[in-house]
Amino acid sequence: MKMTVDFEECLKDSPRFRAALEEVEGDVAELELKLDKLVKLCIVMIDTGKAFCVANKQFMNGIRDLAQYSSNDAVVETSLTKFSDSLQEMINFHTILFDQTQRSIKAQLQNFVKEDLRKFKDAKKQFEKVSEEKENALVKNAQVQRNKQHEVEEATNILTATRKCFRHIALDYVLQINVLQSKRRSEILKSMLSFMYAHLAFFHQGYDLFSELGPYMKDLGAQLDRLVVDAAKEKREMEQKHSTIQQKAALQDFSSDDSKLEYNVDAANGIVMEGYLFKRASNAFKTWNRRWFSIQNNQLVYQKKFKDNPTVVVEDLRLCTVKHCEDIERRFCFEVVSPTKSCMLQADSEKLRQAWIKAVQTSIATAYREKGDESEKLDKKSSPSTGSLDSGNESKDKLLKGESALQRVQCIPGNASCCDCGLADPRWASINLGITLCIECSGIHRSLGVHFSKVRSLTLDTWEPELLKLMCELGNDVINRVYEAKVEKMGIKKPQPGQRQEKEAYIKAKYVERKFVDKYSVSSSPPEQEKRIVSKSCEEKRLSISKLGPGDQVRVPPQSSEGERQDSSVFLDSKHFNPGLQLYRASYEKNLPKMAEALAHGADVNWANSEENKATPLIQAVLGGSLVTCEFLLQNGANVNQRDVQGRGPLHHATVLGHTGQVCLFLKRGANQHATDEEGKDPLTIAVEAANADIVTLLRLARMNEEMRESEGLYGQPGDETYQDIFRDFSQMASNNPEKLNRFQQDSQKF
Structure with a gap:
């Protein structure tokens, strides 16, 4: 031991x-x-x-x-x-x-x-x-x-x-x-x-456990290999089918879905015909709502949602008649009349209207035949039980209105590929920049924050008409001429698809640091002569508005001569121009590319011109009369409630000028209609004095909706369906048929 x-x-x-x-x-x-x-x-x-x-x-x-x-x-x-x-x-x-x-x-x-x-x-x-x-x-x-x-x-x-x-x-x-x-x-x-x-x-226990599980995992792996092969095969088949249908669709009329529409009086499920129609409500506002209609069991019914129980419009088709309606403003309308009520409906195209009318008539005849009324029998051979409608040749305007947001936006030069990496068929967009993006670049744009880029899907999101027109006014080519002006000079290569880190660095440098913008020298104030030239037309318009009294009509000053417009544009392009003033002038001239350029050079979207009553670019856009210009400024952070020295904000000026579409836009974007100017007048008072029925209706509806939400505690809610439908109709009209909203100006000019 x-x-x-x-x-x-x-x-x-x-x-x-x-x-x-x-x-x-x-x-x-x-x-x-x-x-x-x-x-x-x-x-x-x-x-x-x-x-x-x-x-x-x-x-x-x-x-x-x-x-x-x-x-x-x-x-x-x-x-x-x-x-x-x-x-x-x-x-x-x-x-x-x-x-x-x-x-x-x-x-x-x-x-x-x-x-x-x-x-x-x-x-x-x-x-x-x-x-x-x-x-x-x-x-x-x-x-x-x-x-x-x-x-x-x-x-x-x-x-x-x-x-x-x-x-x-x-x-x-x-x-x-x-x-x-x-x-x-x-x-x-x-x-x-x-x-x-x-x-x-x-480890012995784990080994024994997975030894028992091993054969099952091996079988599952073999099964998974087969699934991968099958999935690849199905993908090829679906891509081929997608390509075929896309080619076919390119030749068809996108203004309606009538190429797929069929009706069958002998259908096994009892549904003779079904599809979307607009229905005019019976309330005081006569609003139009889109509903899913069907003819079944000798009745005309509709649904708002799939799970809803159908609402019966006509109990017995034998007791009703159907006729065209050409005495109202909306197109493609027809009326189904019964002994107790009538229902005004609107199809998406003339061919769809004819198909629905024929389907109702055929169903009426079939209902009589089933009841044994031999005198009302319809010869089945002379009136086929099934009918297919061709798309036909519609006008170019109708084609554009029926296209999806993706098709509309990708038609703009440069928009068929991603603005930042060049990947084909982009499905996303930055609405404040007006560009299209691939899904990877859109994710990087989201990470920048909404103060730099507001991302929206071209296929999944709904698009308001003014926003869609804004996208069509700009585009990748226009924006890249501004934000990539010095790329080639600097020897910078754009990132390729799949280069995530390179994309992040490039996009940050492009939009946040603005390294590739061709900076020019900016003067704090332009020469006096330039100031007078660029502000002449704006001042004339502002003076005409400020002198309005109760019941006075708007008098828009005549357009400047061709030479004067050329001088204005020359000074607008001057390299000694203040970006804020450039944005201010471009807003009046409805020049969205110049506005985008000014913002890229650091212009304050809420810049106030001390030489012109502290008016803002948004107020200038109102004076210029462009709805899209206003939308562009709002999407880039413009304050909808910023007022000039007279206490008038964009909503005041739009009301004075009778710009109904702009009034509708500002109310949707949260404008304060209770604000008063230096004379103590709010927009509703101005609209009533000017006898502008459309704007009075909008302002009162907005006020009523606001009071309703406050009384019911629905803060932050959009409002009831009637309110939304009316504003949606005005938005559509302002973007697609602005001439219909010029009734006030046209009526005033008669006197």
């Missing part, structure tokens, strides 16, 4: 004994530090493992939820359930591993440190104390004089007793040291061996 400290040397208390003690004590102190550190690391490992088990269990529960969601797909549900059960078993194995680790490492070594090392420290303290007492007894014994017999005997007795005590405690201390040195080996190895056996059991 090998001893760390020899017992014989202990009795001699030799320098070798003291050196051995010093070495052992240092080793034990180092051992204690190492064991403490190991125990703490074990605690951290166990806590982290338990947190991992909790997170893993949450993940496994997510897989089970997905399995339940996929209950209609037996393969997916079975696979996910089996995988989640296996993962649950692995979580259980992990939990057992951490419990055994806690027992083998943490508990066992911690107990060794607390018990055995504590005994060693106690023995060390006793040894050091008796060792000091022995040294004192030796010194005292050596100092006693021989002629003092009494002191000699006393010192001798004390030394003898102290030596006996020292030998006893020293032997105990050496025993404790040797036992500790022997035990620490077994304690450390025992705890580590137990820890490793726990790992061995864990």
Whole structure:
């Protein structure tokens, strides 16, 4: 048996004994530090493992939820359930591993440190104390004089007793040291061996578990390979079908869906014909709502939503008649009249109207035939039971109105590919910039924030008419001439599709830092001569508006001469022009590319011209009479309620000028119609004094809707359906048929 400290040397208390003690004590102190550190690391490992088990269990529960969601797909549900059960078993194995680790490492070594090392420290303290007492007894014994017999005997007795005590405690201390040195080996190895056996059991359990799962996973992998092949085949077939239909659709008339329309009086489900029609409401506003109509069971019915119960318009078609309506403003209208009521309907095209009228007439005849009225029988051969309508050749205007937002916007130069990376067929757009984007670039634009780019889907989102016209006024070519003006000079290469990091850096440099914009020198104020020329027409218009009294009509000053317009544009393009003033002038001239250029050069969208009553670009857009210009400024952060020195905001000016479409737009964008000018007049007062019925109707409807929402606590809600329908109609008319909203100006000119 090998001893760390020899017992014989202990009795001699030799320098070798003291050196051995010093070495052992240092080793034990180092051992204690190492064991403490190991125990703490074990605690951290166990806590982290338990947190991992909790997170893993949450993940496994997510897989089970997905399995339940996929209950209609037996393969997916079975696979996910089996995988989640296996993962649950692995979580259980992990939990057992951490419990055994806690027992083998943490508990066992911690107990060794607390018990055995504590005994060693106690023995060390006793040894050091008796060792000091022995040294004192030796010194005292050596100092006693021989002629003092009494002191000699006393010192001798004390030394003898102290030596006996020292030998006893020293032997105990050496025993404790040797036992500790022997035990620490077994304690450390025992705890580590137990820890490793726990790992061995864990991996054996995992191996056995996945060995059983292996054949199933192999079969699933083979099945998945077949699914991938089938999916690729189906994708090719769908792409081929998509291409065929797209080519066919390109030759058809997009103003209606009449190419797909069919009616069948002998249909098995009883539905003779179905499709969308506009229905005029019977309320005081006579609003038009789009509903899904069908002729079935000798009745005319409609639905707002698929799950709604059908609303019956005509109980018995035998008692009604159908006729064309040409005496109202809307096109393609027809009326179904019964003894008790009439229903005004509107189709999307003339061919659809004819088809619906023929379907109703055929259904009336069929209803009589089924009741046995032989005189009303319809010869089936002379009136076929099924009919298919061709698309026909409609005008270009109708074609554009029927196209989707994607088709409209992609027709603009440069819009057929992504503005930033050039990927073909972009399906997203930035509405404040007026550009089209691929899906990856659109995600990067979203990360810039809405103050730089407002992203919208061309296929998934609904598009207001003024917003769609705004997109068609700009386009990728126009914007890139501004934001990429110096790309070639700087030797910069545009990122290619798929280069995510390069795209992010390029787009940030392009729109946020505006590194590629051709900066020109900007003067704080243009020369006086330029100021007078560029503001002449605006000032004339503003003076004519400010002098209006109750009942006065708007007198728009005549257009400037051709030479004067040329001078204005020259000064507008001057490199010494203030970007804010450039935006201000371009807003009046309805020049969206120039407006986009001014914003790219840092123009404040809410810049106020101190030379012209602190009017803003948005007020200039109102004076210029362009709805799209107003929409562009609003999308780029223009304040719809910022007023000039006369206290008049954009809504005031639009009301004074009788611009109904702009009034509708500003109300939709949150304009405050209660604000008064310096004369104490709000927009409604001005509209009433001017006898503008359309604007009065809009303002009163908006006020009524606002009061209704406040009384019912519907803050933040858009309002009731009637309100929305009326504003939607005005928006459509302002964008597509603005001449119909010029009734006020036309009537005033008659007088």
